[in-house]
Amino acid sequence: MxxxxxxxxxxxxxxxxxCNKKEETSSAKDLDSAQAKTVVEALSQQETPEESEMLKExxxxxxxxIAFSETDHNFGDIKKGEKVEHIYExxxxxxxxxxxxxxxPGCGCTVPDYTKEPILPGQKGKITLHxxxxxxxxxxxxxxxxxxxxxxxxxxxxxxxxxxx
Numbered sequence: 416m417x418x419x420x421x422x423x424x425x426x427x428x429x430x431x432x433x434c435n436k437k438e439e440t441s442s443a444k445d446l447d448s449a450q451a452k453t454v455v456e457a458l459s460q461q462e463t464p465e466e467s468e469m470l471k472e473x474x475x476x477x478x479x480x481i482a483f484s485e486t487d488h489n490f491g492d493i494k495k496g497e498k499v500e501h502i503y504e505x506x507x508x509x510x511x512x513x514x515x516x517x518x519x520p521g522c523g524c525t526v527p528d529y530t531k532e533p534i535l536p537g538q539k540g541k542i543t544l545h546x547x548x549x550x551x552x553x554x555x556x557x558x559x560x561x562x563x564x565x566x567x568x569x570x571x572x573x574x575x576x577x578x579x580x
Contacts, residue, residue, distance in 0.1 A: 476564035479509030479536070490576035493548055500545040503572050507534045513563060518542055520559040524550065527559055544574060551578045
């Protein structure tokens with residue numbers, strides 16, 4: 416199992432997902448969206464001590480339930496260097512206030528912004544992911560973990576784009 420994680424990390428570092436990527440590799444050209452999603456999901460199985468602490472903090476509050484308008488977004492074709500953003504809307508469908516304690520993007524090219532105050536039952540909050548495509552070419556697939564007081568946290572938000580020269 417450990418060798419699979421190491422291979423996944425190595426693959427991820429050499430593919431389009433690297434924030435320091437300056438040139439496209441031939442293996443990145445052949446990677447389709449489903450394969451990219453599989454690699455990202457395999458890596459997300461690993462929990463860092465920081466993530467473990469964020470999860471404990473989020474779940475220390477009374478739990479509630481949520482509904483997202485969507486958890487995946489496709490920007491389609493965008494020009495290299497373009498900065499785009501997408502707003503994910505979350506509704507508190509439970510009986511306790513919803514508290515978003517942290518949003519952790521998978522890479523420095525993605526910057527989160529989110530509702531900081533408690534979201535009362537029946538009310539809506541927002542999580543915005545800002546993406547800078549400057550260091551990318553071709554297909555990209557990114558994610559961010561949302562730490563909140565729900566049973567199955569963190570919740571993973573994803574987006575994809577095709578970066579044109």
